[in-house]
Amino acid sequence: MNDVDLSAIAFPHHPAGWRSPSDLVAGFTLAWALELRERTRLSPFAPFANGVRDQLPAQYRFDTxxxxxxxxxxxxxxxxxxxSIARLTxxxxxxxxxxxxxxSWHLRSGDFGQFADTLAYVTGGNDRPSLYRDLSADLSKCLLAIRLRRASSQHDQLDLAEEWFITGDEDLTFEDSRGTVSLLFHFSNLNQVPVGLFSHSFVETVWSTARVTVDRLGPDRVVEMHREGCVPVSGVVSRC
Structure with a gap:
């Protein structure tokens, strides 16, 4: 894992500020923070109420x-x-x-109770308190789960699914019984979870991760952290 640098230039043909996976994550996160601020301005007490989306400027109504x-x-x-753009982002x-x-978690090595509780929180849905609630983020949930496993066991060896996200090696995927190209995520020694790869999953995962990040930090803090990127991001999302 220590050999992986996601802040390094991976997309040299992109304009400055969009050339690394970290750049792209920052762009998506800032874009959501800007949209959430606009939603809150329009409807302070119910930013996701019916009708709010129709009032948004065009750059926030289309996923550029x-x-x-x-x-x-x-x-x-x-x-x-x-x-590689989808995988690395x-x-x-x-x-x-x-x-x-x-x-805030402060994961402790060998604390199985903490690991189990945190794993349930990370992978849960809208039926119980969970990180992503009703957001579509299967890939991010699984990546967080195996990152959690490795941190809890102080293990730096990448999971095979993580290796695929880095290399795109087709030999690390398999077809399930329905012919869906899938990855196998190892949540624990006894828990292996197959997840199908679909084109929409990557976009949903990146946006869901951005939304959880903004919910945690607050939109104003995110905008301040990435203030130098406000104009470039606004320009990109305006090209609908």
Missing amino acids: LGKLITLSPGATGTMFGRN ALCGAWQLFEELNR
Whole structure:
């Protein structure tokens, strides 16, 4: 894991400020913070109420940024592997969110009770208190879960699923019984979870991770942290 640098230039053909996975994660996070501030301005007590979206400026009603990492609806295993922007941005967002969360979790090596409770919180849905609630974020949940496992056991060896996100090696995927290209995530020694790879999953995961990050830090703090990126991000999301 120590050999992985997601802040390094990975997309040299991109404009300055958009050339690393970390740059892209910052862009998505800032874009959501700006949208949430606008939603709150329009409806302070119910920013997601019916009708609020229709009042938003056009740049917030269309997912321009998502097009950076969107794969075609019929994407195959090879296409998933070749799209490093989608893979690395999803991985970087999950890892950065883990570092932020662990500032309060303070995971202790060998504390199985803490691990189990935190794992349930990370992977849960809207049926109980959970990190993502009703957001669609299967890939991010799984990446956080194995990052959690490694931190709890003080193990730096990457999971095979993490290796796929970094390398795109098709040999690390498999087809399930329905022919869906999938990855196997190891949550624990006894818990292995297969997850299908779909084109929409990457965009949903990156946006969901950005939303959880903004919920945790607050939109004003996120905007202040990335103030130098406000104009570039606003320009990109305005190109609908």
